[in-house]
Amino acid sequence: MTEGxxxxxxxxxxxxxxxxxxxxxxxxxxxxxxxxxxxxCLLGENGAGKTTLADILYxxxxxxxxxLYLKGEPLRMSSPKDAxxxxxxMVHQHFEFVPPMSVLENVIIGAHSKQWLDMGQARxxxxxxxDTYDVRVDPDAEVGRLSVGEQQWIEIFKTLYFGLEILxxxxxxxxxxxxxxxxxxxxxxxxxxxGLTVILITxxxxxxxxxxxxxxxxxRGKVVDTVDTADVTRxxxxxxxxxxxxxxxxxxxxxxxxGLLLEVDEIHVESESGRGSLEGLSLTVREGEIVGVAGVxxxxxxxxxxxxxxxxxxxxxxxxxxxxxxxxxxxxxIASLGVASxxxxxxxxxxxxxxxxxxxxxxxxxxxxxxxxxxxxxxRPVDGFAKQSIDEFEIMTPSAAHVTRTxxxxxxxxxxxxxxxxxxxxxxxxxxxxxxxxxGAAEYVRRRLIQERDKGAGVLLMSEDLDEIxxxxxxxxVIYEGRIMAExxxxxxxxxxxxxxxxxxSSEPDAAGASASSGNGAxxx
Amino acid sequence: xxxxxxxxxxxxVIIGILAGAVxxxxxxxxxxxxxxxxxxxxxxxxxxxxxMTLGAFAGFxxxxxxxxxxxxxxxxxxxxxxxxxxxALMTVTVKVNQVVAGLALNILGIGFAFFWFRSSFQDxxxxxxxxxxxxxxxxxxxxSRIPVVGEVLFSQHWLTYFxxxxxxxxxxxxxxxxxxxxxxxxxxxxxxxxxxxxxxxxRQYAAVVFGGAMAGLGGVFLSLxxxxxxxxxxxxxxxxxxxxxxxxxxxxxxxILWGSLFFGLIDALQLSLQAKGLSLPFFGDDYQVFLALPxxxxxxxxxxNRSRSRSPLSLAIPYHRGER
Numbered sequence: 001m002t003e004g005x006x007x008x009x010x011x012x013x014x015x016x017x018x019x020x021x022x023x024x025x026x027x028x029x030x031x032x033x034x035x036x037x038x039x040x041c042l043l044g045e046n047g048a049g050k051t052t053l054a055d056i057l058y059x060x061x062x063x064x065x066x067x068l069y070l071k072g073e074p075l076r077m078s079s080p081k082d083a084x085x086x087x088x089x090m091v092h093q094h095f096e097f098v099p100p101m102s103v104l105e106n107v108i109i110g111a112h113s114k115q116w117l118d119m120g121q122a123r124x125x126x127x128x129x130x131d132t133y134d135v136r137v138d139p140d141a142e143v144g145r146l147s148v149g150e151q152q153w154i155e156i157f158k159t160l161y162f163g164l165e166i167l168x169x170x171x172x173x174x175x176x177x178x179x180x181x182x183x184x185x186x187x188x189x190x191x192x193x194x195g196l197t198v199i200l201i202t203x204x205x206x207x208x209x210x211x212x213x214x215x216x217x218x219x220r221g222k223v224v225d226t227v228d229t230a231d232v233t234r235x236x237x238x239x240x241x242x243x244x245x246x247x248x249x250x251x252x253x254x255x256x257x258x259g260l261l262l263e264v265d266e267i268h269v270e271s272e273s274g275r276g277s278l279e280g281l282s283l284t285v286r287e288g289e290i291v292g293v294a295g296v297x298x299x300x301x302x303x304x305x306x307x308x309x310x311x312x313x314x315x316x317x318x319x320x321x322x323x324x325x326x327x328x329x330x331x332x333x334i335a336s337l338g339v340a341s342x343x344x345x346x347x348x349x350x351x352x353x354x355x356x357x358x359x360x361x362x363x364x365x366x367x368x369x370x371x372x373x374x375x376x377x378x379x380r381p382v383d384g385f386a387k388q389s390i391d392e393f394e395i396m397t398p399s400a401a402h403v404t405r406t407x408x409x410x411x412x413x414x415x416x417x418x419x420x421x422x423x424x425x426x427x428x429x430x431x432x433x434x435x436x437x438x439x440g441a442a443e444y445v446r447r448r449l450i451q452e453r454d455k456g457a458g459v460l461l462m463s464e465d466l467d468e469i470x471x472x473x474x475x476x477x478v479i480y481e482g483r484i485m486a487e488x489x490x491x492x493x494x495x496x497x498x499x500x501x502x503x504x505x506s507s508e509p510d511a512a513g514a515s516a517s518s519g520n521g522a523x524x525x
Numbered sequence: 526x527x528x529x530x531x532x533x534x535x536x537x538v539i540i541g542i543l544a545g546a547v548x549x550x551x552x553x554x555x556x557x558x559x560x561x562x563x564x565x566x567x568x569x570x571x572x573x574x575x576x577m578t579l580g581a582f583a584g585f586x587x588x589x590x591x592x593x594x595x596x597x598x599x600x601x602x603x604x605x606x607x608x609x610x611x612x613a614l615m616t617v618t619v620k621v622n623q624v625v626a627g628l629a630l631n632i633l634g635i636g637f638a639f640f641w642f643r644s645s646f647q648d649x650x651x652x653x654x655x656x657x658x659x660x661x662x663x664x665x666x667x668x669s670r671i672p673v674v675g676e677v678l679f680s681q682h683w684l685t686y687f688x689x690x691x692x693x694x695x696x697x698x699x700x701x702x703x704x705x706x707x708x709x710x711x712x713x714x715x716x717x718x719x720x721x722x723x724x725x726x727x728r729q730y731a732a733v734v735f736g737g738a739m740a741g742l743g744g745v746f747l748s749l750x751x752x753x754x755x756x757x758x759x760x761x762x763x764x765x766x767x768x769x770x771x772x773x774x775x776x777x778x779x780x781i782l783w784g785s786l787f788f789g790l791i792d793a794l795q796l797s798l799q800a801k802g803l804s805l806p807f808f809g810d811d812y813q814v815f816l817a818l819p820x821x822x823x824x825x826x827x828x829x830n831r832s833r834s835r836s837p838l839s840l841a842i843p844y845h846r847g848e849r
Binding site for chain 2 (some may be wrong): 086090101110112116
């Protein structure tokens with residue numbers, strides 16, 4: 001879907017730019033020509049150097065080598081301030097707003113030229129911009145209370161308010177529902193119509209195919225090629241990105257669910273902030289079954305995870321594991337009943353980053369045999385288990401005694417998986433198991449989950465990656481505002497329907513069957 | 526109990542207590558307003574107590590050298606600014622832990638003032654305390670003659686009028702100017718400001734140094750308006766109460782005014798009862814119980830405000846660029 005771009009010559013020339021970080025050559029003589037008025041995708045796996053390149057374009061990092069040219073003139077930047085001055089704006093993966101302040105205040109921060117605030121004038125200008133892009137958000141609303149999609153619009157309008165010419169977006173769709181992505185793309189297309197240039201960083205092939213005019217593929221810090229999107233297929237891009245032919249889905253024969261394992265019955269879990277609490281959530285997991293919980297983050301996934309592993313106690317409702325209640329039991333007790341967990345925030349909840357790898361591998365089981373006796377850690381069993389885990393899970397670390405902090409994201413996840421799977425768990429609760437992992441590591445993690453299921457474990461998989469949900473799940477439950485909005489099987493639904501449920505819109509039972517516009521479904525990415 | 530009520534219901538006593546409350550609130554208000562501006566930029570300056578002591582001392586020394594009260598005032602402000610410059614250097618530039626830096630500076634400020642004071646007056650015994658003349662109260666023509674209100678509000682020190690004037694000034698600064706908006710944004714999310722091209726460092730320096738100047742003024746009020754003396758314990762916990770008032774006032778200038786007056790009132794009440802020699806129900810002669818009240822109220826306010834807290838989200842968290 002690449003409507004003719006109104007390209008008008010090279011606006012930004014990236015000329016043999018290199019950037020080295022300790023131990024990594026993040027960008028290696030990268031050259032790209034960005035044309036005026038196009039939507040240009042930077043495609044690559046994690047660690048391919050996309051974000052580094054974007055940070056260089058926004059003045060956050062300075063290239064060690066090479067140069068940038070804006071409309072033919074050399075462009076030297078020492079901070080984002082210079083980038084803004086040159087008409088370049090950026091929307092980061094992690095939003096950069098001030099949550100307790102209003103939309104209007106957020107938009108004018110750093111963009112207001114007068115010493116005294118002129119809110120009336122600022123409001124008129126923002127409203128004009130909103131009207132141009134057909135966006136309806138209350139300028140006085142507190143940004144922290146807006147939906148994630150709306151917050152992203154605000155991030156975009158913050159840059160538009162500056163009057164920029166080039167907008168860089170870093171992985172903008174990671175947090176959006178499929179419908180949210182459509183709205184975002186609508187805004188981007190309108191920006192292109194208005195003659196603005198958009199640089200979109202992503203690793204999602206579908207998005208590249210849908211929105212971009214041209215695409216530059218990066219691999220290990222180098223440019224593989226820049227091509228017109230119309231001339232290539234998804235498969236071509238994938239091959240360029242990974243360097244080999246790619247299977248998008250891991251092999252999944254489907255499980256053979258056995259007896260009822262986990263029963264969650266109408267639980268309520270309050271959350272401090274009031275967002276992401278559980279409001280009477282019920283679901284079940286059987287032995288030998290993967291139940292995928294789809295949903296936009298912040299709809300209660302964290303609370304559900306915490307309740308299942310015993311970190312937060314439900315205020316009402318019942319959780320039964322193999323028939324016995326586990327409400328009120330300590331996390332240690334629940335783990336000893338055969339519940340293993342892989343948390344969504346692996347750095348904060350899954351690991352102690354300053355510990356050695358071998359220490360993290362026995363974390364939680366360090367108090368009992370064989371790793372400890374008489375309250376002292378025993379070195380040999382610990383080292384033995386560490387070696388075995390590193391071999392089996394192919395954890396890339398210089399040694400078992402290395403500090404965990406130095407490992408890459410994929411290897412951190414493998415450390416957690418090795419620890420959690422070592423006890424042959426009955427129930428595996430996993431949250432965002434492949435977020436931020438490259439294709440290879442993600443594939444490995446997914447394979448292991450299927451293996452565990454085939455061994456008879458029940459798996460509760462919470463993920464925002466719908467392709468992953470479709471690929472792995474035997475059953476899909478959609479979580480919305482602390483409740484299960486709908487439950488279905490991968491074969492009986494499609495991305496669009498799940499997306500609507502994720503946004504809290506329930507489809508008519510028969511309409512859902514009729515409108516099965518397949519193609520996006522189980523055979524997705 | 527009956528005696529206390531009879532005492533407290535006398536008009537002259539009521540007026541005396543209210544006027545006392547306004548006077549006692551002055552150093553608290555000055556220090557708390559300054560601290561609020563500093564905290565709005567994300568810098569928790571725990572060295573207020575030390576800064577006030579230093580301000581009281583610098584004012585006192587300048588007065589004894591130059592025999593000029595305004596010179597004393599000036600030196601107190603300058604000393605507060607210089608001292609908080611150390612705080613800014615440590616927290617904004619070197620990015621050390623703000624709590625540790627603040628606590629260390631407290632000890633330094635009090636110790637330094639006391640050391641210099643003792644070495645300047647070492648020939649005197651500790652009972653023979655040197656004194657200097659103090660500011661007179663300044664009646665505002667006309668207004669001071671209004672019954673009750675005039676005595677309570679308009680027969681005070683210039684510094685008191687200044688402190689009250691700073692309430693709307695600080696509010697306007699934070700809410701109506703570009704600088705204020707940027708400062709508050711930095712306190713909540715410095716990274717967002719950095720990405721918007723706002724230079725964080727000079728703004729945080731300015732906010733911390735402003736806070737130091739205000740604490741210095743609060744301190745000099747104690748030595749050159751209240752007592753005419755200097756002694757190491759002259760701040761007597763007022764710096765800590767000022768920190769508590771910022772929390773109690775939920776980082777709003779107007780609430781900080783009420784908080785300061787409220788704590789001033791408690792103290793004035795206590796002094797009045799003590800002067801009369803009345804014993805308290807339950808506590809007898811233990812007037813110290815009043816000294817604990819500000820902190821008790823602060824804890825209660827903190828609990829009640831928990832969900833509506835306007836505390837800067839990045840308070841006391843050093844900002845390092847590029848650490849995401």
